[in-house]
Amino acid sequence: xxxxxQTQPGMFVQEKEAVTLDCTYDTSDPxxxxxxxxxPSSGEMIFLIYQGSYDQQNATEGRYSLNFQKAxxxxxxxISASQLGDSAMYFCAMxxxxxxxxxxxxxxxxxxxxxxxxx
Amino acid sequence: ETGVTQTPRHLVMGMTNKKSxxxxxxxxxxxxxxxxxxAKKPLELMFVYSLEERVExxxxxxxxxxxxxxxxHLFLHLHTLQPEDSALYLCASSQDVSGSxxxxxxxxxxxxxxxx
Numbered sequence: 001x002x003x004x005x006q007t008q009p010g011m012f013v014q015e016k017e018a019v020t021l022d023c024t025y026d027t028s029d030p031x032x033x034x035x036x037x038x039x040p041s042s043g044e045m046i047f048l049i050y051q052g053s054y055d056q057q058n059a060t061e062g063r064y065s066l067n068f069q070k071a072x073x074x075x076x077x078x079i080s081a082s083q084l085g086d087s088a089m090y091f092c093a094m095x096x097x098x099x100x101x102x103x104x105x106x107x108x109x110x111x112x113x114x115x116x117x118x119x
Numbered sequence: 120e121t122g123v124t125q126t127p128r129h130l131v132m133g134m135t136n137k138k139s140x141x142x143x144x145x146x147x148x149x150x151x152x153x154x155x156x157x158a159k160k161p162l163e164l165m166f167v168y169s170l171e172e173r174v175e176x177x178x179x180x181x182x183x184x185x186x187x188x189x190x191x192h193l194f195l196h197l198h199t200l201q202p203e204d205s206a207l208y209l210c211a212s213s214q215d216v217s218g219s220x221x222x223x224x225x226x227x228x229x230x231x232x233x234x235x
Contacts, residue, residue: 031218033218033220033221033222035223035224037224037226042228043207043209043228043229043231044226044227044228044229045209045211045224045226046226047223047224047225050220050221050223052220091162095218095222096218097218098218104167104169104174104175104216105216105217105218105222106152106164106167106175106216107224108164109161109162110161111160111161112161
C-alpha cells in the first residue's frame with residue numbers, strides 16, 4: 001500500500017488565485033512528520049513547509065500553508081496568490097520510523113502533482 | 120559554494136562504460152542520500168549514509184555502487200548500466216536521520232543520466 005497518495009497528477013490555476021494540492025498518508029506511527037517540496041523544471045527539489053504530527057496549529061510559510069487534518073490523514077498544501085513561478089511539480093513526503101536496525105527516519109515521497117499557473 | 124552541488128549535471132554513457140556521479144554538501148549535515156527519479160515513477164530512495172556509514176540500501180542493483188568518504192561527499196559509481204537506468208539522479212542531505220522536527224532534506228540539482 002502506498003504511504004503517500006497524491007491523487008492529482010496535474011492541476012491548473014489562474015495567476016493570483018489560490019490552489020490546493022491534495023496529499024493523504026497512511027501510517028500507524030503516532031509520531032511522524034509531513035513535508036512538501038517543489039521541483040521546478042531545473043530539477044532541484046526545494047523544501048517548502050513542514051508539519052509535525054503533534055503540532056497543534058497548521059503550518060504556514062509565506063504564501064504556503066498546510067491544511068492538516070489528522071483524523072482524515074490528509075496534509076493538503078494551499079498556495080495563495082499563485083504566481084507564474086509557482087509552476088512546478090509538487091511532492092508530499094512523510095517521515096515515520098524508525099527504519100530497520102539502525103533506527104533511521106527516512107522520508108517517503110508521493111508521485112507528485114504538476115501545477116501550471118496561467119497568466 | 121553553498122547548499123548541495125552535483126556533478127556532472129548531464130551524463131551520456133554506453134552500457135560498457137564506468138562513470139561516477141559526485142555530490143558535495145556545504146551545510147555541515149551528517150546524512151546524505153541518493154535518489155533515482157524516472158519519468159512517471161515515484162522518487163526512489165537508493166542509498167542513505169549517516170556519518171559515513173550506510174544505513175539504508177533499498178535493493179539496488181550492484182551496478183550502482185555508493186561511496187561516502189566523509190560527511191560532505193557522496194559518490195555513486197556506475198558500471199555496465201542498462202538503458203532503463205536512464206533517469207535523474209538526485210542527491211540530498213539532512214542534519215541527520217533522526218525523527219526530530221523539521222530535519223528537512225536539501226537537494227542538489229541532479230544529474231540527468233542517459234544510458235545508450
